[in-house]
Amino acid sequence: MIAILEIQDLHVSYRSSGGGLCPALTSVSFGLMPGEIMGVLGESGSGKSTLAGSLVRLLPANARITRGAVQFEGTDLLRANADELRQIRGRRISLIFQEPSLALHPTMRVGEQVRQVLAAHDSLGKGALNEQTRQVFDQVFPEEPDRISHSYPHQLSGGQRQRVLIAQAIACGPSVVIADEPTASLDPTTQMEILGVFRNLREKLGLAMIFITHNPALLCGFADRVLVLYAGKVAECGSAETVLASPRHPYTKALFHSIPTVFDRPGNTRKTKLPAILGDSARSLPIRGCPFEPRCTEKMDICKEREPAAVNLSASHTVSCFKYES
Amino acid sequence: MKVEATIGKNMQPLLRVENLVKRYAKQSLAGTPEEFLALDGVSFTVFPGTTLAVVGESGSGKSTLAACLACLESPTAGSIWFAGREIAKLEERASRQIRPQIQVIFQDPASSLNPRWSVMEVLAEPLILQRKFTREEIDRGISSLLERVGLSPDIVERSPTELSGGQRQRLAIARALALEPKLLILDEALSALDCSVQAQIANLLVELQGSLEMTYLFITHDLAMAAHLADEIAVMDRGRIVEQGQAQKILKQPEQETTRQLLAAVPRLTLVPPLLEQ
Amino acid sequence: MRYLLRRLGHALLLLAGVSVLTFLFTALAPGTYFDEMRMNPQIAPETIAALRAQYGLDKPLPLRYASWLSSLVHGEMGFSFAYNSPVAPLLLVRAGNTLLLTITSTLLAWAIALPLGTWSAERMGRLPDRLLSWGTAMLLVIPDLALALGLLVLAVRSGWFPTGGMASVGFETLSPFNKLRDVALHMILPVTALVLSTLPLLFRHVRAAIADILDAPFLLAALGHGIPKRTLLYRYALPAAANPLISLFGFSIGMLLSGSLLIEVVMSWPGLGPLLLEAILARDLYVVIGGILFSTFFLVGGNLFADLLLYWADPRIRTESNAQ
Ligand SMILES: Nc1ncnc2c1ncn2[C@@H]1O[C@H](COP(=O)(O)OP(=O)(O)OP(=O)(O)O)[C@@H](O)[C@H]1O
Ligand SMILES: Nc1ncnc2c1ncn2[C@@H]1O[C@H](COP(=O)(O)OP(=O)(O)O)[C@@H](O)[C@H]1O
Ligand code: SF4
Ligand SMILES: [Mg+2]
Ligand SMILES: [Mg+2]
Numbered sequence: 001m002i003a004i005l006e007i008q009d010l011h012v013s014y015r016s017s018g019g020g021l022c023p024a025l026t027s028v029s030f031g032l033m034p035g036e037i038m039g040v041l042g043e044s045g046s047g048k049s050t051l052a053g054s055l056v057r058l059l060p061a062n063a064r065i066t067r068g069a070v071q072f073e074g075t076d077l078l079r080a081n082a083d084e085l086r087q088i089r090g091r092r093i094s095l096i097f098q099e100p101s102l103a104l105h106p107t108m109r110v111g112e113q114v115r116q117v118l119a120a121h122d123s124l125g126k127g128a129l130n131e132q133t134r135q136v137f138d139q140v141f142p143e144e145p146d147r148i149s150h151s152y153p154h155q156l157s158g159g160q161r162q163r164v165l166i167a168q169a170i171a172c173g174p175s176v177v178i179a180d181e182p183t184a185s186l187d188p189t190t191q192m193e194i195l196g197v198f199r200n201l202r203e204k205l206g207l208a209m210i211f212i213t214h215n216p217a218l219l220c221g222f223a224d225r226v227l228v229l230y231a232g233k234v235a236e237c238g239s240a241e242t243v244l245a246s247p248r249h250p251y252t253k254a255l256f257h258s259i260p261t262v263f264d265r266p267g268n269t270r271k272t273k274l275p276a277i278l279g280d281s282a283r284s285l286p287i288r289g290c291p292f293e294p295r296c297t298e299k300m301d302i303c304k305e306r307e308p309a310a311v312n313l314s315a316s317h318t319v320s321c322f323k324y325e326s
Numbered sequence: 327m328k329v330e331a332t333i334g335k336n337m338q339p340l341l342r343v344e345n346l347v348k349r350y351a352k353q354s355l356a357g358t359p360e361e362f363l364a365l366d367g368v369s370f371t372v373f374p375g376t377t378l379a380v381v382g383e384s385g386s387g388k389s390t391l392a393a394c395l396a397c398l399e400s401p402t403a404g405s406i407w408f409a410g411r412e413i414a415k416l417e418e419r420a421s422r423q424i425r426p427q428i429q430v431i432f433q434d435p436a437s438s439l440n441p442r443w444s445v446m447e448v449l450a451e452p453l454i455l456q457r458k459f460t461r462e463e464i465d466r467g468i469s470s471l472l473e474r475v476g477l478s479p480d481i482v483e484r485s486p487t488e489l490s491g492g493q494r495q496r497l498a499i500a501r502a503l504a505l506e507p508k509l510l511i512l513d514e515a516l517s518a519l520d521c522s523v524q525a526q527i528a529n530l531l532v533e534l535q536g537s538l539e540m541t542y543l544f545i546t547h548d549l550a551m552a553a554h555l556a557d558e559i560a561v562m563d564r565g566r567i568v569e570q571g572q573a574q575k576i577l578k579q580p581e582q583e584t585t586r587q588l589l590a591a592v593p594r595l596t597l598v599p600p601l602l603e604q
Numbered sequence: 605m606r607y608l609l610r611r612l613g614h615a616l617l618l619l620a621g622v623s624v625l626t627f628l629f630t631a632l633a634p635g636t637y638f639d640e641m642r643m644n645p646q647i648a649p650e651t652i653a654a655l656r657a658q659y660g661l662d663k664p665l666p667l668r669y670a671s672w673l674s675s676l677v678h679g680e681m682g683f684s685f686a687y688n689s690p691v692a693p694l695l696l697v698r699a700g701n702t703l704l705l706t707i708t709s710t711l712l713a714w715a716i717a718l719p720l721g722t723w724s725a726e727r728m729g730r731l732p733d734r735l736l737s738w739g740t741a742m743l744l745v746i747p748d749l750a751l752a753l754g755l756l757v758l759a760v761r762s763g764w765f766p767t768g769g770m771a772s773v774g775f776e777t778l779s780p781f782n783k784l785r786d787v788a789l790h791m792i793l794p795v796t797a798l799v800l801s802t803l804p805l806l807f808r809h810v811r812a813a814i815a816d817i818l819d820a821p822f823l824l825a826a827l828g829h830g831i832p833k834r835t836l837l838y839r840y841a842l843p844a845a846a847n848p849l850i851s852l853f854g855f856s857i858g859m860l861l862s863g864s865l866l867i868e869v870v871m872s873w874p875g876l877g878p879l880l881l882e883a884i885l886a887r888d889l890y891v892v893i894g895g896i897l898f899s900t901f902f903l904v905g906g907n908l909f910a911d912l913l914l915y916w917a918d919p920r921i922r923t924e925s926n927a928q
Contacts (some may be wrong), residue, residue: 043520044491058828090830097828102821107843107918116839117829152919158384168829184518187384187547188591214520217593244595256595258525260554270554270573271532276525 003031003071004208005055005093005176010068012047012054012232021064024050025232028068032176032208037198039223039240040212041255047232048212049098052180054078055210056089072176091121094169096179100161104153110164111137111149117171132171140167140197159190166197170205178210183218195222216256220244225316228252231291234310238317248319250298251277290322298323338410339371340541341395341509346404348390348565364390365401366565374508375535377542379556379573381549381588386562388545392513395543396430409508426452429502431495433514438498439486445497446482452504471500475530492523499530503538511543516551528555549592553577561585607921611911615904622900626893627669636661637685637887659683661889672890681897682890686883691894695876699898701770702875706864706902708791709798710857713806716799721810722837728815737811740804748863752797752870765792768872794864794871801863802856809852813845820844846917854910858903865899
């Protein structure tokens with residue numbers, strides 16, 4: 001099968017107020033298969049939102065995509081012109097933003113906000129447009145489509161707002177949806193409910209998805225593949241079963257360890273020390289060597305000297321760590 | 327485990343809440359006045375040096391409870407006893423002494439930390455307000471607070487906006503500790519942080535409980551973290567505590583449907599058996 | 605609905621307060637209309653005293669206020685000494701003329717400021733935006749009076765438009781269409797002066813409000829859904845920036861009204877301005893009070909209208925005010 005979205009050697013930097021460039025993404029490459037859910041894991045500041053934004057070129061003004069290509073349906077999105085991009089955004093590739101309470105227009109009825117997305121891409125008549133809007137709401141809010149579509153965002157709960165964002169994203173029948181921490185601000189019950197909505201849509205519409213999160217537990221039984229970002233670099237990438245069950249990169253392992261496991265462990269581990277990753281995130285990067293080196297518990301001498309390259313452990317599992325270089 | 331031993335000894339509770347009711351006046355869109363019961367007769371006790379976790383879905387009244395305990399809202403009915411005294415009946419003078427002993431930390435510390443202040447000023451303010459320290463004592467106090475929460479002293483010149491989420495949360499904890507509180511209310515204090523940072527802050531909380539005998543009211547919708555940190559768990563649903571008991575018992579034998587639903591919704595890394603053996 | 609009723613209540617209270625205050629102040633001001641008569645040896649002091657008694661000026665203040673209130677109810681608002689007629693009808697004609705000027709220039713100024721400000725905000729920092737900002741900054745520092753006088757000089761030199769009054773000689777003989785045209789021609793100069801005096805402020809506020817909103821996450825999200833630029837600016841950004849602008853709208857009515865009173869005097873437009881000035885100089889008590897009250901009424905009305913707009917434009921205010 002060929003990938004529907006192919007990211008090749010993507011480099012993105014932010015221009016700091018001093019004038020220098022600080023890298024946010026370095027040499028990120030992966031392919032998204034049709035109908036596949038790719039989970040992207042990483043801590044705050046690891047470049048997850050930057051990745052989501054650069055795929056459709058929606059980045060802050062001081063961001064620079066310095067190298068790479070994003071192939072989608074025969075075009076390189078990084079070189080497409082403004083009008084081509086506008087045609088693709090929302091119609092072929094949709095974005096779902098991090099904060100559902102901020103991503104909706106505060107004084108426009110949510111039905112209208114979905115209608116506007118449809119109107120932006122199809123020159124339908126008024127009747128057909130309203131009919132399509134109704135169909136989208138029927139899909140996402142099977143219980144009470146009409147009441148919700150006549151509501152303003154502030155009258156909806158967090159979960160309902162998130163569903164509206166989903167409605168906007170799937171309105172035009174895209175083939176790829178990029179969701180940036182879509183459930184981070186929701187409580188667990190609502191979180192599960194939204195994951196269920198995504199799962200249904202994938203089955204019904206055959207969507208491919210990039211699902212960004214900082215919670216590895218969310219990807220269990222949901223994602224097909226997992227990509228772990230650390231300091232803007234791909235630390236580990238592989239099928240969900242492999243990465244979640246037997247992580248290889250020291251960062252991935254440490255990340256999974258830091259989650260409390262009271263449910264699964266025998267005996268009482270309450271109030272014991274969680275094996276947290278020491279040190280303060282990816283912000284203070286070493287100038288040379290492996291980016292995880294300052295916090296790594298398995299570091300070796302060579303780790304300080306140069307950067308590890310990606311190693312193929314199997315056809316679908318790659319890790320960037322010297323431990324696996326032979 | 328010292329903690330559990332003390333509970334048995336017939337100690338006086340640090341916090342006792344009886345039949346707390348909070349009613350918000352609300353008007354429906356049709357215009358008919360409606361009363362909204364955010365807290366509907368909540369009662370519980372917390373012993374010194376222990377942690378009570380309050381869990382529940384959004385809108386179940388957790389934050390309202392925190393606001394009432396911290397005197398940010400006044401309850402409609404019921405009473406709150408702190409260290410043997412009823413908070414609502416305290417005189418001005420006693421109230422000024424007692425209130426700082428209850429501190430709250432919110433989900434988004436950025437909103438409660440003045441962005442125009444430096445870390446130094448944020449920490450100095452509560453010390454200065456107590457009016458019993460000299461300049462030197464304040465400086466020493468700040469560095470010991472920073473050390474206590476694991477922040478490096480070279481960030482004192484920065485503004486809170488220049489800190490990471492985890493650092494900001496540590497700063498919020500340090501500022502709360504400056505007032506030498508007995509009770510720390512943590513309202514979703516870990517929810518906005520990454521798992522690895524959550525673990526760091528959770529460790530800090532456990533450590534402070536050991537060294538300072540801190541008492542926590544830990545409000546969260548993360549049951550795994552609640553179970554990890556708490557001695558007891560109270561499950562809230564629509565303004566009521568529907569189930570309360572030992573953390574282990576609630577996890578293993580939940581009695582209420584609400585609790586079972588909450589437990590079922592917790593995402594778990596079930597695919598990690600090799601980790602368990604380690 | 606309660607919100608609007610409360611606003612209406614506030615407005616009425618404000619009007620009552622202003623009427624009492626103007627009464628007090630005019631009573632405190634030295635001299636009355638009859639003082640000049642007193643200088644005139646041909647008028648007997650008894651006549652003056654009789655006149656004063658006839659107009660009730662010898663009565664204590666509260667009584668005078670009460671009788672003024674009752675005349676207000678009868679649609680008179682007191683009596684003008686100089687025009688020897690009830691005040692209300694006198695003011696009504698003039699107020700209509702002032703309103704014509706104010707409303708026209710308000711609408712015109714906003715009709716220019718909204719698209720111009722939005723357009724400029726989208727090009728923030730580029731040449732057209734910089735030129736506009738610079739130009740409006742210049743206009744902002746020129747006093748209204750200087751602006752009006754400058755325009756007047758320009759009009760007199762060029763002879764392109766009528767330079768004073770509201771109608772040409774022989775206005776009565778014109779056909780309805782030509783009457784309209786004549787008034788419109790006469791309006792050009794004062795309206796231009798008024799628009800030029802407020803446009804810079806409005807433009808700058810619109811530009812700032814839109815620029816503020818352009819960074820909002822929901823606009824980024826809309827961009828991500830492929831919403832076209834024009835829709836984004838005028839259907840998304842402008843309504844979202846509406847709240848501060850609507851408040852400014854209420855304020856701008858007041859600004860244009862007071863500006864209008866001044867310009868009317870300079871350009872001899874037969875509105876409230878010249879009448880009020882005349883009345884103050886002549887100490888024509890009730891005309892002054894009536895004029896001030898009318899102006900306050902317009903101000904309050906403008907703000908009430910803005911509240912109404914706000915209520916209509918922002919669903920959050922609607923539910924909030926319902927919840928209270
Ligand atoms: N506008 C910006 N200007 C400068 N640097 C930025 C900007 N936005 C992000 N960065 C930097 O780029 C890196 C990646 O940021 P990004 O926001 O993509 O991370 P993230 O994984 O989405 O984090 P979070 O979970 O906090 O959203 C970080 O080091 C961050 O400091
Ligand atoms: N100021 C308020 N006015 C009206 N209702 C409120 C107010 N604050 C909270 N509520 C209502 O009280 C309920 C409990 O809210 P909250 O304490 O915030 O719950 P939680 O923290 O569990 O999300 C919610 O249904 C909320 O709508
Ligand atoms: S390369 Fe070295 S420092 Fe980096 S993760 Fe592997 S062992 Fe740790
Ligand atoms: Mg992000
Ligand atoms: Mg809450």
